[in-house]
């Protein structure tokens with residue numbers, strides 16, 4: 393029986409749902425890691441606080457908790473707005489369960505689920521299906537195009553040798569150059585099929601490198617702000633692949649901004665995250681934020697598909713490649729529009745997932 397208690401607390405600690413336990417005076421007795429993460433609080437600071445001090449202005453939820461305590465019955469509330477002490481507002485579904493002792497409610501258990509995270513999970517499932525289908529069709533298509541392309545190029549080279557008229561050589565050059573361009577394009581699309589070769593990687597060094605590449609590509613001054621979390625450890629990842637993914641996102645941000653444009657790179661550690669059905673204790677989040685107009689609404693739902701572009705000169709494979717590279721690291725790229733800012737967020741696991 394003794395081993396059951398630590399097991400139960402381990403389960404609660406690793407749940408993705410935020411769980412808070414209050415005593416009958418509505419003072420916090422316990423909170424799990426998902427609770428700390430959802431409410432952006434530390435266990436130490438909120439322990440013993442009354443419920444209305446943990447989040448603000450939610451009389452509705454406060455009343456529901458009191459009602460449940462007095463009546464001894466479970467209560468479910470959906471879509472409740474919680475104002476956190478850090479100024480953020482989140483929407484949660486909650487389940488309030490009285491813990492009965494001799495038929496009286498002695499403590500109260502509050503489970504909070506971020507409604508947004510369900511939306512995220514749905515999007516993740518869609519992303520996975522999209523990427524799997526895209527990969528298959530790209531590989532099939534690449535094979536079908538590469539073979540005849542080799543033939544066309546070879547024939548153009550033979551023709552070039554036979555031509556005496558210098559002016560006609562211009563046409564064979566065009567055929568050869570266009571074949572090479574198409575071949576490069578296909579090779580770019582296929583780079584994602586290689587498995588990552590992981591070694592020690594400092595994510596901030598990678599970001600600095602990518603910024604230097606993008607600065608070198610653009611002659612104009614660029615306002616790139618950095619907000620790095622220095623406590624992020626060295627991780628195991630394929631440096632080349634992560635560079636490629638971040639580069640594709642940063643180039644998109646640079647192309648999206650106009651005059652007075654601003655790009656911000658933020659790195660953070662996030663705890664207790666589920667990505668594609670696997671639970672991680674820690675992941676790294678890299679936000680690439682710009683204040684451009686955001687992904688055009690007509691392509692928003694398919695922006696991660698290959699060949700979907702909103703730019704006249706775009707090929708539409710940058711996001712698809714970035715997504716595949718990060719997914720092969722067990723991670724995910726999310727797109728979100730918050731206020732007048734565009735967020736592309738790379739969620740990158742730092743470790744093996746918890747079984």
Ligand SMILES: Nc1ncnc2c1ncn2[C@@H]1O[C@H](COP(=O)(O)OP(=O)(O)OP(=O)(O)O)[C@@H](O)[C@H]1O
Nearest residue numbers: 644645648686687701702703706707708709710711
């Ligand atoms: N930060 C951003 N802000 C606004 N729109 C964006 C942003 N990132 C991507 N997009 C939109 O998504 C489309 C797809 O992006 P993606 O990187 O896949 O292709 P691309 O940039 O058009 O071409 P390339 O293959 O050269 O990267 C873009 O054409 C653009 O319309």
Ligand SMILES: [Mg+2]
Nearest residue numbers: 640644710711
């Ligand atoms: Mg692009």
